[in-house]
Amino acid sequence: xxxxxxxxxxxxxxxxxxxxxxxxxxxxxxxxxxxxxxxxxxxxxxxxxxxxxxxxxxxxxxxxxxxxxxxxxxxxxxxxxxxxxxxxxxxxxxxxxxxxxxxxxxxxxxxxxxxxxxxxxxxxxxxxxxxxxxx
Numbered sequence: 114x115x116x117x118x119x120x121x122x123x124x125x126x127x128x129x130x131x132x133x134x135x136x137x138x139x140x141x142x143x144x145x146x147x148x149x150x151x152x153x154x155x156x157x158x159x160x161x162x163x164x165x166x167x168x169x170x171x172x173x174x175x176x177x178x179x180x181x182x183x184x185x186x187x188x189x190x191x192x193x194x195x196x197x198x199x200x201x202x203x204x205x206x207x208x209x210x211x212x213x214x215x216x217x218x219x220x221x222x223x224x225x226x227x228x229x230x231x232x233x234x235x236x237x238x239x240x241x242x243x244x245x246x247x248x
Contacts (some may be wrong), residue, residue, distance in 0.1 A: 127232040129155035136205050138213045144171040147218050149245075151200050162186065164242055166213075168221040180221045184242035196247040207248040216241030 136150040163227040168180035186193035200209070220237045224230060229237070 126146070127159045129160050131155045131160075134201065138205075138210055138218070140168075140218055141214070145169065145222070146171075146176050147213065147221070149199060149205065149213065153198075160194075160198070162194045164197060164246060165215070166217055166221060166238075166242070168218070168225070170225070179226075180224045182217075182221060182224075182238055182242075184239065184246070186246065190243075193243050193246045204245075206248060211243050212241060212245045212248055216244065 130154075131154045133153075136149045136151070137148055138147045140147045146169040148167040150167070152163040152165060154161045154163070154189070163185040164182060166182045166184070167168075167178055169176040170179045171177075186197070215247065217238065220234050223234060
């Protein structure tokens, strides 16, 4: 089936393009690795920003993902979305790394082997993720 071509003019709105950026964060406990993914997806040509936190544990000489937590700010939380977008310009700051180590990694480590998050863990992850995004 042929694709309908559309002409673009100089006044046409730029197309939103999604991507994922991965950053590793040092974990003080040996045998673990922590990654942060900055994610941009596009819906109706509008960017939606998110963070993914991945905790990996070394098992049999390779790292295996043991905890995966996704954080997407609520649509009305423009400060968090702008903070995530700003990470692309400033890179991950020392303050963000500190928040990850002190607030997000400990909760992620509590989740190892758990069947799900408790309400307290969910609140702590959401609070840490939002603080990470606006730091």
